[in-house]
Amino acid sequence: INEVVKRQYEIGENFLTKSSKGWLGVSVYDFVNHPSIEIFKKIVDKVPYSPYASSAQYKLGVLYVKLGRFDDAVDEFQKVIDNYPDTEWAAPARYQLAIATSKSSYGNQYDSTALDEARKRLEEFIELHPDADISLDASKQLDSMRQREAAKNFETAEFYEKQLKFEAAILYYQIVVSDYKDSLLFDSASKSISEINFLLKQGLSPKEIFRRRKKSLVESNVLKEKVKELK
Numbered sequence: 001i002n003e004v005v006k007r008q009y010e011i012g013e014n015f016l017t018k019s020s021k022g023w024l025g026v027s028v029y030d031f032v033n034h035p036s037i038e039i040f041k042k043i044v045d046k047v048p049y050s051p052y053a054s055s056a057q058y059k060l061g062v063l064y065v066k067l068g069r070f071d072d073a074v075d076e077f078q079k080v081i082d083n084y085p086d087t088e089w090a091a092p093a094r095y096q097l098a099i100a101t102s103k104s105s106y107g108n109q110y111d112s113t114a115l116d117e118a119r120k121r122l123e124e125f126i127e128l129h130p131d132a133d134i135s136l137d138a139s140k141q142l143d144s145m146r147q148r149e150a151a152k153n154f155e156t157a158e159f160y161e162k163q164l165k166f167e168a169a170i171l172y173y174q175i176v177v178s179d180y181k182d183s184l185l186f187d188s189a190s191k192s193i194s195e196i197n198f199l200l201k202q203g204l205s206p207k208e209i210f211r212r213r214k215k216s217l218v219e220s221n222v223l224k225e226k227v228k229e230l231k
Helices: 002-017 035-046 053-066 070-083 090-103 113-128 135-162 166-179 186-201 206-229
Strands: none
Touching: 002 035, 002 053, 035 053, 053 070, 053 090, 070 090, 090 113, 113 135, 135 166, 135 186, 135 206, 166 186, 186 206
């Protein structure tokens, strides 16, 4: 039985690492299920205690990430942690779970639920596995997520500015200044708070304040693009 499972696993890995044939730049797997999915699922479902089950479960998560199916990847990596906590795949699964969580379809544009959850999972991974080879990479990912969290708050502040709700805008700019001092947007948030408060004291109309703030809003777009480029 183990020999049969081994052969199945090797076939699944072969499909996983093999480039799919494309047509006009579109993968054939965009139209049909990747063959490795069925193979790895059969191993996990039929022989969950075999030596290859934990690896197959982990590879399912990796495959879903590769296919851009991040919600499915979250489920599979969580199963590795729950069902195979003592295997070699549990540690990398915690790391991959955090990354997949940050890319999954949680909430809307201004909802940072996924980022918060991913950050917590990465912090947990680094704490549990400080000497793991991928801990350094996890730390970089954690920093990237903090930059993106700051950007979410910054974008929310800008949203309220465009609605001429300056007190709410200041509140979110202040979150960036107070909680994300290492953010690329820290200086812009500080500048925005100072400018808005100064213009408010001049007794200007909300529309006039927004008109004078337009240049600063445009300048911040460059920094937001840099944050988006972070991996």
